[in-house]
Amino acid sequence: MSMATRTDTQAPALPAADSHELIRVHGARENNLKDVSIEIPKRRLTVFTGISGSGKSSLVFGTIAAESQRLINETYSAFVQGFMPTLARPEVDVLEGLTTAIIVDQQRMGADPRSTVGTATDANAMLRILFSRLGKPHIGSPNAFSFNVPSVRASGAITVERGGGKTVRQTFTRTGGMCPRCEGRGTVSDIDLTQLFDDSKSLAEGAITVPGYKVDGWWTVRTFTDSGFLDPDKPIRDYTEAELHDFLHREPTKVKVNGVNLTYEGLIPRVRKSFLSKDRESLQPQIRAFVDRAVTFTACPECDGTRLSEGARSSRIGGINIADACAMQISDLAAWVRSIEEPSVAPLLATLRQTLDSFVEIGLGYLSLDRQSGTLSGGEAQRVKMIRHLGSSLTDVTYVFDEPTTGLHPHDIQRMNGLLLRLRDKGNTVLVVEHKPETIVIADHVIDLGPGAGTAGGTVCFEGTIEGLRAGGTLTGRHLDDRAAVKETVRTPTGTLEIRGATTHNLRDVDVDIPLGVLVVVTGVAGSGKSSLIHGSLVNGSLVNGSLVNGSLVNGSLVNGSGAADGGVVSIGQGAIRGSRRSNPATYTGLLDPIRKAFAKANGVKPALFSANSEGACPNCNGAGVVYVDLAMMAGIATPCEECEGKRFQAAVLDHHLGGRDISEVLAMSVTEAEQFFGAGEARTPAAHAILRRLADVGLGYLSLGQPLTTLSGGERQRLKLATHMAEKGGVYVLDEPTTGLHLADVEQLLGLLDRLVDSGKSVIVIEHHQAVMAHADWIVDLGPGAGHDGGRIVFEGTPADLVAARSTLTGEHLAAYVGA
Numbered sequence: 001m002s003m004a005t006r007t008d009t010q011a012p013a014l015p016a017a018d019s020h021e022l023i024r025v026h027g028a029r030e031n032n033l034k035d036v037s038i039e040i041p042k043r044r045l046t047v048f049t050g051i052s053g054s055g056k057s058s059l060v061f062g063t064i065a066a067e068s069q070r071l072i073n074e075t076y077s078a079f080v081q082g083f084m085p086t087l088a089r090p091e092v093d094v095l096e097g098l099t100t101a102i103i104v105d106q107q108r109m110g111a112d113p114r115s116t117v118g119t120a121t122d123a124n125a126m127l128r129i130l131f132s133r134l135g136k137p138h139i140g141s142p143n144a145f146s147f148n149v150p151s152v153r154a155s156g157a158i159t160v161e162r163g164g165g166k167t168v169r170q171t172f173t174r175t176g177g178m179c180p181r182c183e184g185r186g187t188v189s190d191i192d193l194t195q196l197f198d199d200s201k202s203l204a205e206g207a208i209t210v211p212g213y214k215v216d217g218w219w220t221v222r223t224f225t226d227s228g229f230l231d232p233d234k235p236i237r238d239y240t241e242a243e244l245h246d247f248l249h250r251e252p253t254k255v256k257v258n259g260v261n262l263t264y265e266g267l268i269p270r271v272r273k274s275f276l277s278k279d280r281e282s283l284q285p286q287i288r289a290f291v292d293r294a295v296t297f298t299a300c301p302e303c304d305g306t307r308l309s310e311g312a313r314s315s316r317i318g319g320i321n322i323a324d325a326c327a328m329q330i331s332d333l334a335a336w337v338r339s340i341e342e343p344s345v346a347p348l349l350a351t352l353r354q355t356l357d358s359f360v361e362i363g364l365g366y367l368s369l370d371r372q373s374g375t376l377s378g379g380e381a382q383r384v385k386m387i388r389h390l391g392s393s394l395t396d397v398t399y400v401f402d403e404p405t406t407g408l409h410p411h412d413i414q415r416m417n418g419l420l421l422r423l424r425d426k427g428n429t430v431l432v433v434e435h436k437p438e439t440i441v442i443a444d445h446v447i448d449l450g451p452g453a454g455t456a457g458g459t460v461c462f463e464g465t466i467e468g469l470r471a472g473g474t475l476t477g478r479h480l481d482d483r484a485a486v487k488e489t490v491r492t493p494t495g496t497l498e499i500r501g502a503t504t505h506n507l508r509d510v511d512v513d514i515p516l517g518v519l520v521v522v523t524g525v526a527g528s529g530k531s532s533l534i535h536g537s538l539v540n541g542s543l544v545n546g547s548l549v550n551g552s553l554v555n556g557s558l559v560n561g562s563g564a565a566d567g568g569v570v571s572i573g574q575g576a577i578r579g580s581r582r583s584n585p586a587t588y589t590g591l592l593d594p595i596r597k598a599f600a601k602a603n604g605v606k607p608a609l610f611s612a613n614s615e616g617a618c619p620n621c622n623g624a625g626v627v628y629v630d631l632a633m634m635a636g637i638a639t640p641c642e643e644c645e646g647k648r649f650q651a652a653v654l655d656h657h658l659g660g661r662d663i664s665e666v667l668a669m670s671v672t673e674a675e676q677f678f679g680a681g682e683a684r685t686p687a688a689h690a691i692l693r694r695l696a697d698v699g700l701g702y703l704s705l706g707q708p709l710t711t712l713s714g715g716e717r718q719r720l721k722l723a724t725h726m727a728e729k730g731g732v733y734v735l736d737e738p739t740t741g742l743h744l745a746d747v748e749q750l751l752g753l754l755d756r757l758v759d760s761g762k763s764v765i766v767i768e769h770h771q772a773v774m775a776h777a778d779w780i781v782d783l784g785p786g787a788g789h790d791g792g793r794i795v796f797e798g799t800p801a802d803l804v805a806a807r808s809t810l811t812g813e814h815l816a817a818y819v820g821a
Helices: 056-073 117-121 123-134 221-225 241-249 267-276 285-294 310-314 322-327 330-338 343-361 378-390 410-425 466-472 475-479 530-539 592-603 663-667 671-677 686-697 714-725 744-759 771-776 800-806 810-819
Strands: 022-028 036-041 045-049 094-096 101-104 152-160 166-174 187-191 253-257 260-264 295-299 398-402 429-433 445-450 459-464 495-502 510-516 519-524 550-554 568-572 626-631 634-640 730-736 763-767 779-784 793-798
Touching: 022 056, 036 056, 036 429, 036 445, 036 459, 045 056, 045 410, 056 094, 056 101, 056 398, 056 429, 056 445, 101 378, 117 123, 117 378, 123 322, 123 343, 187 267, 221 260, 241 267, 267 285, 285 295, 310 322, 330 343, 343 378, 378 398, 378 410, 410 429, 410 810, 445 466, 445 475, 459 466, 459 475, 466 475, 475 744, 495 530, 510 779, 510 793, 519 530, 519 744, 519 771, 530 568, 530 730, 530 763, 530 779, 568 714, 592 663, 592 686, 671 686, 686 714, 714 744, 744 763, 744 771, 771 800, 771 810, 779 800, 779 810, 793 800, 800 810
Parallel strands: 045 429, 045 445, 101 398, 398 429, 495 550, 519 763, 519 779, 568 730, 730 763
Antiparallel strands: 022 036, 022 094, 152 166, 187 295, 253 260, 445 459, 495 510, 626 634, 779 793
């Protein structure tokens, strides 16, 4: 029997399914994109580069990822879609070859006090099940170990509507793990009564000093003065014990004031509900200052800050209760879980081990599960979100990352690169928006947007390989191999700030001298204790309202300090800018106030007329500029207002001019144009010009004054915040990773800004990982050697040149490699 031989050499045609190897985008116009058309290879790692504001996020998140999510949502029924966020179709002509998109962005995790690393990653849920099955003594279901579930007891008569109907007595109990004293928050608040009222005055004289409590306010003081419980003309210091109780602590009680039904409640519970139940960062500045002044938060004495009830803490596995487990460093917790051998819960243990090992693998082994999620940095939050995807068996999905190296030491970036490549090698498409050259160079495909930012960007400058980018001559290509040189000469300090015995978080009784009058960079691997040292001792310590020339801190308290320098500590952290679509650079920076006053003075009218959120607003769109139509489960439609044509103001307001321009034309100006406009001539306004000068200094000259904050990129928001805080009076500036979201070319401008601050007599302390900033420093403080309990020590103090020469730390090795030493 002979074997048949194939005589034809023609290759078989590829199946139609194999022809979809690209994601095609044609005619993208989202935000500042200008008819962008690109082809992205699937199952490859594609990095999107370009200066901040060039359109990277608009293309990747606002177009590709948004359309993928919208199409997936449309597969659900209309009923289900009614409960989901509505997404509008992006401004794009054609999008082909999309796959399911999983977005891992830098949005901060919920800042609710009950949200922790454990609850955000389901690790707590698995631990609760583990303790409910193996804990001794057995106290109940997993709910008995949850600090979000209170214990409930009830009894009574119920009627069962069955047959003839029968009334029976029922009792109901549910054992929860919530500490009844702190209600699962872990802290209790102590209110300073002297900050709530002036006891020498009566209510009618304005005794209540809480912000927003006015003598004639209906919902505030009027309920006190007209409730009938208190004498409005009697000084508070003369109140009887019963009156003082009614004033401060009375439970909600219905009262009638001038024929209107209102609820009277004591001042303390009212303040707790109004201010203390909300996230501190969401409060208005004056309210936040009041809370900081009037309220002291301490660990709950009943649960020792663990949030858990006594019953939950009594149940143990091998001598460890669930509070102990959640307080452990995750790398230690993973080792403890591996020591448990119990066949009855083997699948649970395997999943829990995998989750905890993912924390360690992604470089977050130094965290603990009881860490409040609102305290995580942007980079930490993003990596926590990655954890659930690391062990996933899904393939052929699109992972979208927003600067995954944010907050990472150069040593940790290598590990992150390995994770991105691993996701790609499993058969996934990985799209990364990134500025760090260490990650850009591992890309299979690079798309560079620009050439400028804002209206000067929005086009594709380059598409191809890394080698092509280097030779392409674009701004990114020219700066890709930039290497800053170590300073040859450094500034001489004007004094020192001595920190003694710092023990915040993982710090190990740290003593360090911070030189003043120079540029100091505090560095070290993620989790080594940088923020704990600087924020714990300087920003949250006693230097907030006064700065030092020569002084010391012992355990966070000022010992021998002199407040001779002007101002205090100005802290510019990583917190997100909060603002609605009505907020813009002019409102956020306070620029609109001097502009309104200048218009009012020039035209002899009220300043409120020149606010689109006040009297000058167009009545048809209420100053929004657009009219929104809600279409239930479908995306709403926003159409330009026909009455004001999108200008947001009444027609009468636009008849008033300053320097030949109306208020809508001024808000349409760029920062650069407005700086010239308010710098000289009829419109000269020194207060506005000073703010515009700061915006230009941080590289935001191209932004228009009225551009909604919701359209700004991460780097633009970071610089906007920097420009705003530069106006504050301070002797010491603390900047937490100011290079976040900045292009390689923008870092040079930032270094120039830092130099100008120091040369003007300020002390600048920067917490940073970027080697260019380290090389530019006058003094470096390096923490480590590792993260968590492996860190918390000073491993180097000195000049950048000394650090490079010694190469005694991880930072020293990477800085030496960066500068080519």
